[in-house]
Amino acid sequence: MAPYGLNSSLFVAMNYDQYYESSSCSRCLSITGESGTVTAFVADLCYECGYGNLDLNTALWYTVVGGDPRISEISWHFTPCPDEQEKFCWKDGSNPQWFALQVPNSRDGIKAMEINGVEGEVIGVTSFYQVSPSEAIDMENVEVKITSNQGITSKATLKSSDYSDCPMTDDSTSSKAGTSGGTTTTVITDTTGATAHYTAWQAYRRRRVKFY
Known part of the structure; x- marks a missing residue:
């Protein structure tokens, strides 16, 4: 993306x-x-x-x-x-039990991400952060916190329309x-x-x- x-x-x-x-x-x-x-x-x-x-x-x-x-x-x-406004993209296959997001246009790269309060883990060498929370994720109310390489944090509450339109390069x-x-x-x-x-x-x- x-x-x-x-x-x-x-x-x-x-x-x-x-x-x-x-x-x-x-x-x-x-x-x-x-x-x-x-x-x-x-x-x-x-x-x-x-x-x-x-x-x-x-x-x-x-x-x-x-x-x-x-x-x-x-x-x-x-x-x-x-445009430094973060854009979020989900990974195909994401569901309430397993969810993965990436941020295509951060100012200085993403160092960490939390999804619904759970610390995300990078999938291999990709820029997707994944979580498997104990409680199912409401796909229309996803709480996200990201930390940039410079330590700048930002938060967002996402609906499915906020992260589902992500064509790949x-x-x-x-x-x-x-x-x-x-x-x-x-x-x-x-x-x-x-x-x-x-x-x-x-x-x-x-x-x-x-x-x-």
């Missing part, structure tokens, strides 16, 4: 170290390349990417860098999403003419500053597994 105000086809897979056990999932990034600066978001985990590395999907590569696979200078850093429509089967890209960089320049290249592979 893309954060409010962003193009859903412009997303990256974050390296393992800076994925921060899913707390970077859905965070927004400002990425600058030869073709300009674009705000994108984290939608996946790249296990094999080292610290500072990003794996860009096809649409983002052509928007920020463009052209055939080659070395290119870029820079990137985390940035607040355009899809790279299948983002390829452009001249690509080979939706090729994705890898960017090597660092987060020490937005003005420093680093290198980027387009990877010769396609990521097929998305964790959120």
Whole structure:
């Protein structure tokens, strides 16, 4: 699910170290390349990417860098999403006995979540927090408390209409003419500053597994 105000086809897979056990999932990034600066978001985990590395999907590569696979200078850093109002999305299969939520557009990532007073547990490497409460959840009255990476807390009471409309990201429509089967890209960089320049290249592979 893309954060409010962003193009859903412009997303990256974050390296393992800076994925921060899913707390970077859905965070927004400002990425600058030869073709300009674009705000994108984290939608996946790249296990094999080292610290500072990003794996860009096809649409983002052509928007920020463009052209055939080659070395290119870029820079990137985390940035607040355009609309900082939290959006909640439930995981398919959620029910009164087992419930899981994610927050696609938090300002600085989610560190913790409580659902109806029960501390949520992250599902694997996803950004979903799950609970199995002793008392059944009223799906039309879900009390949620989230804590950001900076320790900022916020609360919400959700109805099903507040969390049920959450289409996932899809790279299948983002390829452009001249690509080979939706090729994705890898960017090597660092987060020490937005003005420093680093290198980027387009990877010769396609990521097929998305964790959120």
